[in-house]
Amino acid sequence: MTAHPSRTDGVAGSKLMTLAEAAAMVHDGDHLALSGFACARNAIAFSHELIRQGRRNLTLSACILGMDADLLVGAGLVQRLIYGGGSLDRFGSLQCVNRAYEQGTVVAEYYSSLAVAFRYLAGALGIPFMPMKSMLGSDLLARLKEETAPDNVLEMTCPFTGDPLVLVRAMVPDVAVVQVQLADAEGNAQILGPRWENGEAAKAAQRVIVVAEELVSTDVIRQQPELTVIPGFRVSGVVVLPYSAHPTSVYRCYDHDHDHLRLYVAKARTEEGVRGYIEEFIREPGDHVAYLQRIGGIAKLAELRADRVLGY
Amino acid sequence: MRAQTEAPEFTTSELMVVVGARELKDGQLVFAGLGIPQIAVALAQRTHAPRLIVLNEIGLVDPHQIELGVGNADPRHWYRAAVFSSFLDIVGMVGHRGLVDVGFLGALEIDEFGNNNSSEVQRDDGGIRRFGGGGGANDIASHAKSTIMIIRHEARKLVERLVHNTSPGFLTGGDARRRAGLPGRGPSRVITDKALFTFDTTVGRIKLLSIHPGITHEDVRVSTGFPLEIPPGVPETGPPTQEEVRLIREELDPTRMYTSAI
Numbered sequence: 001m002t003a004h005p006s007r008t009d010g011v012a013g014s015k016l017m018t019l020a021e022a023a024a025m026v027h028d029g030d031h032l033a034l035s036g037f038a039c040a041r042n043a044i045a046f047s048h049e050l051i052r053q054g055r056r057n058l059t060l061s062a063c064i065l066g067m068d069a070d071l072l073v074g075a076g077l078v079q080r081l082i083y084g085g086g087s088l089d090r091f092g093s094l095q096c097v098n099r100a101y102e103q104g105t106v107v108a109e110y111y112s113s114l115a116v117a118f119r120y121l122a123g124a125l126g127i128p129f130m131p132m133k134s135m136l137g138s139d140l141l142a143r144l145k146e147e148t149a150p151d152n153v154l155e156m157t158c159p160f161t162g163d164p165l166v167l168v169r170a171m172v173p174d175v176a177v178v179q180v181q182l183a184d185a186e187g188n189a190q191i192l193g194p195r196w197e198n199g200e201a202a203k204a205a206q207r208v209i210v211v212a213e214e215l216v217s218t219d220v221i222r223q224q225p226e227l228t229v230i231p232g233f234r235v236s237g238v239v240v241l242p243y244s245a246h247p248t249s250v251y252r253c254y255d256h257d258h259d260h261l262r263l264y265v266a267k268a269r270t271e272e273g274v275r276g277y278i279e280e281f282i283r284e285p286g287d288h289v290a291y292l293q294r295i296g297g298i299a300k301l302a303e304l305r306a307d308r309v310l311g312y
Numbered sequence: 313m314r315a316q317t318e319a320p321e322f323t324t325s326e327l328m329v330v331v332g333a334r335e336l337k338d339g340q341l342v343f344a345g346l347g348i349p350q351i352a353v354a355l356a357q358r359t360h361a362p363r364l365i366v367l368n369e370i371g372l373v374d375p376h377q378i379e380l381g382v383g384n385a386d387p388r389h390w391y392r393a394a395v396f397s398s399f400l401d402i403v404g405m406v407g408h409r410g411l412v413d414v415g416f417l418g419a420l421e422i423d424e425f426g427n428n429n430s431s432e433v434q435r436d437d438g439g440i441r442r443f444g445g446g447g448g449a450n451d452i453a454s455h456a457k458s459t460i461m462i463i464r465h466e467a468r469k470l471v472e473r474l475v476h477n478t479s480p481g482f483l484t485g486g487d488a489r490r491r492a493g494l495p496g497r498g499p500s501r502v503i504t505d506k507a508l509f510t511f512d513t514t515v516g517r518i519k520l521l522s523i524h525p526g527i528t529h530e531d532v533r534v535s536t537g538f539p540l541e542i543p544p545g546v547p548e549t550g551p552p553t554q555e556e557v558r559l560i561r562e563e564l565d566p567t568r569m570y571t572s573a574i
Contacts, residue, residue, distance in 0.1 A: 037370055038385035063399050064447050066385075085447030089383025090346070098442040110431070112450035113369065114403045121400060134408065134451045137492035139431075139477040164493030193390060194371030197399045251387045258382070312387035 014185040015238045019288060022209045022237045023049035026175050031059040031082075033120070033176035033201040035211075036066030036248060038089045039256045041191075041198075043068045043177045045244035045288045046211055051075045051278060052286070061120075061173060062086075063113035063197045067248055067264065070094040071282075073106060074274040081106055082171070084113030091258070092265040096274055109149045112140060115168045117197045119152075122170035123204030131158070131165040141166060176205035178230060179245050181253055182220070183212035187235025190227040193251035193311070199229045207236040213253050215240040243292055243301055252311045254304040260295050320557045323573045324505045327524055328462065329355055329560060330552040331503050332416070335460055339363045340413035341406065343452050346383055347570045348462055348503075349416035354564045355556060367406055369448040371397040380569050403448045407455050410495055415452035415459045417479060421471050422463055424518045424538040425488075426481025426499035426511055428453060429474040446478040453479030458500035465504035467537040482516025489516060507532050508549055522549040 023046060026032055036042030047068040050058075057079045060069050065086030072078050074096030081101075086094045100106040111119075118130040135141040135153075144153045152169040178198050182190040189210045191198060202208045208230060215238075221228060247257035247264065267277040285291040292301065306312050322330075325348060332352030336342060338361040344353045345368075354377075357364050365374045370384050373395035381388030390396070406412060420443060421429040430446040453459055459481075463469055481499045482489045489498050498516070502509040508521045520542060523532055529542045552560075565571045 036385075038383050040370075040385035040387070064385075083445065085445035085449075087383070087444040089381075089385055091382065093444050098444075101442045102440050110445060112446065112454075113399065113448045114408060114451040117399045117404065132408065133493060133495050134454045136454065136494050137477075137480045137483050137489070138450055138454075139474075140446075140450055193387065194368075194393075194396045195398045196370050199398060200400060249385070249387060251390070256382070256386070306387075310387075310391065 015187050015235060016185050016215075017237045017239060019045060019049045019239050019241060020053070022046065022211070022239045023053050025207055025209060025237055026050060026055055026058070028055055029057045030174040031061065033173035033205055034060055034062045034065065034068050035177055035179040035198060036062065036068050036245070037064045037196045038066050038087050039091065039248045039261060040066070041179045041250055042066040042245050042248040043179050043211060044071070044246060044248060045241050045291075046177050046209070046239070047071050048282045048288070048291065050077060051282050061116065061171065061201070063116045065094055065097060070096045070268065071278070073097050073100050074268060075278055078106055080109065082109040082111070082116060084111050084116050088261060088265060091261040095265070095268040099271070107148055109144065109152070110140060111135070111144065111168070117200060119168050119171035120197055120200035120204040122168070123172040124200050127170060129167045129169050131167050133163070133165065135166050136164055171204060173201065173205040175207045175209060176202045177209045177211060178202050179211050179250070180229070181213050181250060182216050183210045183238050183240070184216055184218045184221050184232065185238060186218065186232035187230070187238050188218065188221045188228050188232040189230040189235065190221065190224070191229045192227065195229055202230045203234065208234050209237045209239065210235050211239045211241060211244050213242055213244065213250055241288055244288065246292070246295065246304070249312065252306050254301070254306055255312050257295065257300065257304055320552065320554050322552045322557050323571060324524070325571045326552055326557060326560050327549065328503050328505065329571060330556050331508055331549060332460060332462070333359065335501055336361050336364055336414060341365050341367060341411055343367050343369070343407070343412055343415040343456065345416060345418070346389075350380075351560065351564050351570055352416075355559060358559055358564070359556070367402050367412065369399055369403045371399060371402055373397070373402070380565065380567070403451050407448070407451050410455055410457070412452065412456040413458065415456035417449050417453060417459050417461045419461050419463045419469070421469050421474050422461055422481070422502060423471055423474050425483060425485050425516055426461070426502070426518060427474055427477045427483065428461060428479040428481060429476045431476040431478045433475055450479045453481070453496065454494050455496045457497055459496070459498070460501040460503060461499060462503050465506040465532070465535045467535055469537070470535070471537040482511065485516040487516070506535060520546055522547045524549045525551055
């Protein structure tokens with residue numbers, strides 16, 4: 001996709017940009033906070049573009065990783081993961097992530113998911129760390145201290161109560177990409193359904209990229225401002241791209257595509273398979289519209305559209 | 313052995329659902345993921361615990377599904393929730409706060425102290441096989457008032473030494489859990505496809521509570537990788553009632569996604 005819709009041309013303060021422009025805001029070596037949770041609201045089109053642009057040495061973070069992370073790891077863009085878990089729900093595990101972990105080709109900073117959320121929260125609040133009582137006595141903490149993140153966790157005794165505490169260090173991602181249902185041109189971004197750690201991750205990050213299914217006027221945002229999770233003043237770029245989380249789901253927009261998720265899981269079983277997938281569905285199509293053609297076009301997309309009552 | 317005619321025919325997973333449901337009380341706040349825990353909770357809500365509230369880490373309070381989804385992230389799983397919020401709101405301000413009564417945990421391995429590995433196992437060639445990771449499991453295990461673990465009963469799963477202690481139970485036993493500063497009271501039950509276990513909290517060690525119908529003491533012994541005392545008079549797990557089986561088959565898991573024969 002190249003140009004954004006013409007009806008927004010000339011909007012004052014517009015942050016609308018192309019997918020390629022937005023992906024170029026992520027630099028080699030950056031820490032990117034991802035948007036998805038297993039097979040919901042993943043930043044798929046954005047990840048495709050990072051792969052096409054050949055970004056390198058990324059750090060990815062999320063409470064629960066999804067397919068976007070698996071693709072980026074499978075394409076060899078990633079050197080470090082900061083996470084609590086990840087899967088494609090019943091479709092299967094994140095095979096590229098797990099393979100990279102087993103082979104030692106990524107450093108896996110592996111926490112409890114709440115610890116990841118606490119690290120974002122501290123980053124968002126501008127405080128140096130958060131104390132917590134998760135991970136005490138566990139091998140999660142032992143490995144973080146001894147192997148993967150000795151600078152990011154500490155144990156101490158609470159100065160007020162004397163209780164044992166774990167301190168997790170604030171995390172400030174270079175970029176957070178957040179996949180949302182609605183945004184205006186200024187970046188006011190509304191998420192329908194549960195928000196997992198999207199709010200804290202975005203507010204912790206230096207730069208925020210919003211990828212929206214639908215562009216709306218600010219008047220629409222102002223009709224239900226309680227849905228706005230990220231205020232426009234924190235957003236650096238807005239990309240409007242329908243079906244940009246496919247094959248993962250976007251609540252009230254479209255369901256996950258189980259045919260395609262099954263196909264991906266079968267391909268991702270081997271390194272060769274995932275290379276073939278990246279060639280067939282990312283490099284050869286070359287852009288998001290051509291990708292949507294390749295996965296079945298309008299017939300498939302119509303089939304995935306969410307029911308108005310159910311939301312899926 | 314119980315006479316075959318006394319109870320309806322049931323699958324092992326249906327029995328595990330029923331055993332899970334019986335552990336739950338009305339009004340409790342419960343963390344329950346996909347599969348047997350989700351069906352167990354729904355069964356409890358339909359029978360003795362109509363005001364039991366389910367929480368989900370993705371940011372949900374009290375959903376009422378009309379279709380089973382593929383996972384926590386499937387909007388089928390979110391249907392008619394009372395709250396849509398965030399990870400921090402649920403796992404933090406309910407879980408870390410210490411308000412969760414029961415957390416269900418799956419496991420790749422557990423040991424006799426109820427420590428739980430949901431991260432990785434050793435391959436036969438000595439390498440590591442990585443799984444998805446625990447997600448919020450450690451948070452639940454650390455803070456919930458009780459946890460119920462569900463695991464397939466095999467000697468390579470009920471082990472003497474875990475590959476990775478992802479979610480601590482009683483650590484090395486005795487008062488090790490309390491000394492480590494973990495606020496939750498620790499594991500309370502383990503439900504396998506062969507037996508039901510509890511924990512002796514004074515020594516922080518697993519204890520057999522009942523053996524499922526049709527399973528011999530020898531089956532349990534050889535399928536358990538840590539030393540286990542099997543008292544001669546250990547009772548048989550009570551079978552499901554006709555109504556429980558009907559609810560599971562006709563209303564809670566009509567497509568038999570989680571409760572078909574193993």
